Amino acid sequence: MTLQPPGYDNAYTPPPVSQPRTSLAVALEQSRNRLMVTAAMVALVFSAIGVKLVDATLFSRAAEPRQRLAAEVDAPPVNRADIVDRNGNLLATSLTTQSLYADPKLISRPDEVARKLTQVLPELDYKDLLGKLSDEKKRFVWIKRNMPPKQQAAVHRLGLPGVYFEREERRFYPASNLTSHIVGFTGVDNNGLAGMEQSQNKRLTNDPHPLQLSIDLRLQHILKKELQATVEEFNAIGAAGVVYDVRTGEVMAMVSLPDFDPHDPTGLDPDTLFNRATLGVYEMGSTFKIFNTAMALDTGKMRVSDYFDASKGISIGRFTISDYHNMHRALTMAEVFQHSSNIGSVRMAMQVGVPGQKAFMTKLGFTRPTGLELPENGWPLVPNPWREINAMTISFGHGISVSPMHTVAAAAAMINGGVMHQPTILKRDPSLPVPGDQVVSPQTSDMMRRLFRFVVTEGTAKGAAAQGYVVGGKTGTADKQKGRHYQKNSRMSSFLGAFPMHDPKYIVYVLVDEPKGTKKTYGFATGGWVAAPTAGRIVRQIGPLLGVQPVNETAPEILNATYINSAGQTQIAPPQPVAQPKGSTVASVPPAAGNKPR
Amino acid sequence: MKYKSALFWGGLIAVAGVVTFQTSYEVQELEEKLGSLNRKIMAEQEAIQILKAEWSYLNDPMRLENLSRQHLALQPTEARQFVAMDVVPMRPVPVPEVEPAPSLIPKPSVIPAPLPPMASNPAKPAAGAIIPASATPARPAPIKPSAIIPASAKVPALPAQAPAAAPVVKAPPPPVVTTKPTDIAARPSAAPKPLTAPAARQPQPASNTVPPQHDSIGVLVARLGANR
Numbered sequence: 001m002t003l004q005p006p007g008y009d010n011a012y013t014p015p016p017v018s019q020p021r022t023s024l025a026v027a028l029e030q031s032r033n034r035l036m037v038t039a040a041m042v043a044l045v046f047s048a049i050g051v052k053l054v055d056a057t058l059f060s061r062a063a064e065p066r067q068r069l070a071a072e073v074d075a076p077p078v079n080r081a082d083i084v085d086r087n088g089n090l091l092a093t094s095l096t097t098q099s100l101y102a103d104p105k106l107i108s109r110p111d112e113v114a115r116k117l118t119q120v121l122p123e124l125d126y127k128d129l130l131g132k133l134s135d136e137k138k139r140f141v142w143i144k145r146n147m148p149p150k151q152q153a154a155v156h157r158l159g160l161p162g163v164y165f166e167r168e169e170r171r172f173y174p175a176s177n178l179t180s181h182i183v184g185f186t187g188v189d190n191n192g193l194a195g196m197e198q199s200q201n202k203r204l205t206n207d208p209h210p211l212q213l214s215i216d217l218r219l220q221h222i223l224k225k226e227l228q229a230t231v232e233e234f235n236a237i238g239a240a241g242v243v244y245d246v247r248t249g250e251v252m253a254m255v256s257l258p259d260f261d262p263h264d265p266t267g268l269d270p271d272t273l274f275n276r277a278t279l280g281v282y283e284m285g286s287t288f289k290i291f292n293t294a295m296a297l298d299t300g301k302m303r304v305s306d307y308f309d310a311s312k313g314i315s316i317g318r319f320t321i322s323d324y325h326n327m328h329r330a331l332t333m334a335e336v337f338q339h340s341s342n343i344g345s346v347r348m349a350m351q352v353g354v355p356g357q358k359a360f361m362t363k364l365g366f367t368r369p370t371g372l373e374l375p376e377n378g379w380p381l382v383p384n385p386w387r388e389i390n391a392m393t394i395s396f397g398h399g400i401s402v403s404p405m406h407t408v409a410a411a412a413a414m415i416n417g418g419v420m421h422q423p424t425i426l427k428r429d430p431s432l433p434v435p436g437d438q439v440v441s442p443q444t445s446d447m448m449r450r451l452f453r454f455v456v457t458e459g460t461a462k463g464a465a466a467q468g469y470v471v472g473g474k475t476g477t478a479d480k481q482k483g484r485h486y487q488k489n490s491r492m493s494s495f496l497g498a499f500p501m502h503d504p505k506y507i508v509y510v511l512v513d514e515p516k517g518t519k520k521t522y523g524f525a526t527g528g529w530v531a532a533p534t535a536g537r538i539v540r541q542i543g544p545l546l547g548v549q550p551v552n553e554t555a556p557e558i559l560n561a562t563y564i565n566s567a568g569q570t571q572i573a574p575p576q577p578v579a580q581p582k583g584s585t586v587a588s589v590p591p592a593a594g595n596k597p598r
Numbered sequence: 599m600k601y602k603s604a605l606f607w608g609g610l611i612a613v614a615g616v617v618t619f620q621t622s623y624e625v626q627e628l629e630e631k632l633g634s635l636n637r638k639i640m641a642e643q644e645a646i647q648i649l650k651a652e653w654s655y656l657n658d659p660m661r662l663e664n665l666s667r668q669h670l671a672l673q674p675t676e677a678r679q680f681v682a683m684d685v686v687p688m689r690p691v692p693v694p695e696v697e698p699a700p701s702l703i704p705k706p707s708v709i710p711a712p713l714p715p716m717a718s719n720p721a722k723p724a725a726g727a728i729i730p731a732s733a734t735p736a737r738p739a740p741i742k743p744s745a746i747i748p749a750s751a752k753v754p755a756l757p758a759q760a761p762a763a764a765p766v767v768k769a770p771p772p773p774v775v776t777t778k779p780t781d782i783a784a785r786p787s788a789a790p791k792p793l794t795a796p797a798a799r800q801p802q803p804a805s806n807t808v809p810p811q812h813d814s815i816g817v818l819v820a821r822l823g824a825n826r
Binding site: 089090093095096149172174176178218220225466467468469543549 | 644647648650653654655657658659663674675676677680
């Protein structure tokens with residue numbers, strides 16, 4: 001009895017056994033059980049709902065943000081990142097523009113709306129607009145895409161019902177034509193269709209920070225200005241130019257003429273969109289002797305003072321290899337380079353041998369695209385199989401077609417101490433080491449510097465001299481191949497220059513497509529007459545911008561680093577012979593520059 | 599007692615309710631403010647973007663070049679206009695006495711050397727004469743005319759009393775002869791100036807036998823303004 005809970009009614013007594021449960025009692029118990037089950041179910045469901053409610057409101061992230069965030073201050077308000085040059089000048093940016101559209105059904109007086117709109121947007125045609133606005137079957141007509149802010153404000157002020165703005169983004173290129181081949185352009189949906197806009201499309205849409213290129217807008221301008229002047233002077237069909245940092249592999253400027261307006265690239269001649277500097281592959285002509293000579297020197301079998309017989313042409317099969325200026329005698333390697341002798345070059349290549357040449361050219365990257373970050377990267381045209389006749393022609397730059405960028409990148413390795421860097425159009429982090437492969441020895445590279453300088457002081461490229469900047473280089477003139485034949489009067493004239501030669505920092509490359517000789521050049525349209533003076537003018541202007549300190553070109557420490565004579569001697573002999581090379585060094589420069597068009 | 603505690607709890611609930619409501623309204627207001635600020639920031643950022651684009655557009659090198667050609671007398675920098683830091687003189691210290699003998703002796707031997715070449719064969723002997731001069735200081739001479747200056751600069755720093763004839767005379771010739779051959783042809787007015795100036799000044803030191811003083815400022819001015 002003590003176990004009974006408090007409040008339990010003692011009065012209840014179970015029915016006696018003699019008195020069995022009535023049917024009423026059974027029914028009552030049954031219904032009570034049912035009620036209990038129902039109540040339990042209802043309680044379960046409601047508690048489940050309650051739990052879910054608490055969970056949804058208190059614990060999980062609701063659809064509505066519980067806390068508003070302040071707008072990020074530096075985040076650009078557009079979806080596609082800017083492209084800037086190495087100094088941070090804008091090359092491509094996205095602007096938010098407003099496009100105007102109308103809902104004709106909501107316009108009650110189309111004539112009045114059309115009249116007001118044509119007043120603030122004079123470029124619209126009244127009748128055309130009236131036709132659009134009167135067409136009540138449509139609920140949406142574009143009136144004008146991508147309006148400038150001023151026009152938008154003007155339309156906004158009109159307060160016309162049924163006329164609305166739509167926010168859109170549009171790519172804008174402040175430098176316009178100047179960087180058209182590098183930056184490229186986008187389509188209406190803001191997807192890159194050419195240049196860096198295409199190759200870096202993902203990067204530009206995913207990362208809002210500006211994409212920095214290695215290009216310098218000022219150099220780009222100077223390069224283009226001078227190339228344009230050369231194209232006009234020699235009535236050429238096009239030109240390409242590159243300014244290249246030999247120590248990092250950065251492309252500082254790259255121009256291909258003719259260029260185009262990236263805001264409206266539709267309906268253009270394919271030749272205009274064609275990037276001659278990277279996509280075009282050409283037979284480079286004599287500039288290839290840079291690599292032929294470096295190859296010969298790097299084998300260690302030949303020295304720069306060795307003689308090669310260049311007295312008469314070499315006959316192979318039905319071809320005869322001859323010289324542009326035949327010297328009719330044996331030439332030293334230095335003279336072969338100086339006079340750009342094809343015969344001497346062939347003899348040098350033959351001493352290296354076909355496999356050696358193929359391996360060397362492969363090492364310099366002439367058998368595959370350059371790997372520059374542009375979608376427009378040309379595949380070189382390489383002979384297959386690589387036979388003796390090919391080896392012979394390749395020694396003076398025919399029978400293999402590479403892009404100017406290939407030539408520049410490989411030439412940089414010939415003079416920078418022998419390290420081949422991957423060319424890039426993106427700015428390198430100056431604190432990181434630049435990756436590269438040693439392709440020729442530093443001794444070979446040192447000799448190549450001297451030979452480069454020799455060509456400018458006493459060879460075919462006197463016009464490239466720029467006082468104080470110790471320019472060196474190699475000219476090239478290649479007849480263009482049309483079909484199966486070489487054409488005598490259409491050629492590619494080029495000059496690959498570097499400065500300052502005692503410590504090469506930059507390469508200036510100029511290629512002119514089909515120049516015609518002028519009176520000033522006595523009808524010549526070779527690399528020495530066309531491209532070299534252009535390169536000299538470019539060096540004179542970009543030298544100060546690049547911070548290259550002008551030096552006294554006749555100072556002994558400069559001469560010691562750059563001197564070579566036609567006998568292949570690099571030592572400046574004591575007084576008596578010294579006057580000879582030095583006198584001609586200085587004396588030869590000004591008249592040559594004076595003759596040239598400036 | 600029971601009544602009092604009920605009153606207390608009721609009051610507390612009412613106060614909490616009021617505070618909650620007030621806070622919620624305040625938050626709402628702040629959120630609205632934040633929203634409008636965000637919209638303003640976006641608008642400003644868009645405006646900045648447009649201004650940046652306009653700035654870049656106006657800074658187009660071609661346009662700047664045309665403007666500078668129209669409105670300025672500036673020309674592209676030339677190699678000879680760069681001077682090494684050690685060529686730029688320090689503040690001149692007035693030194694009253696300079697013994698003429700030591701500077702007189704080297705000078706005549708140097709002056710004739712660069713000058714005759716101007717008339718006859720500009721480069722050959724000039725180059726020959728310059729090299730030994732610059733070789734003596736045993737110090738890199740980064741700029742062409744500076745190769746001459748170190749030789750003379752070995753004499754202690756001197757006041758700018760008499761405009762240094764010797765350096766001025768020597769400095770212009772290299773640019774005149776070598777760098778701007780077409781400039782002279784193109785500008786008849788500019789051409790005589792650098793040519794006659796040295797010619798006129800040259801006799802002076804010879805006749806007066808005043809020791810040619812070394813005035814690096816004069817050299818600087820002569821080099822920078824020789825072609826104007």
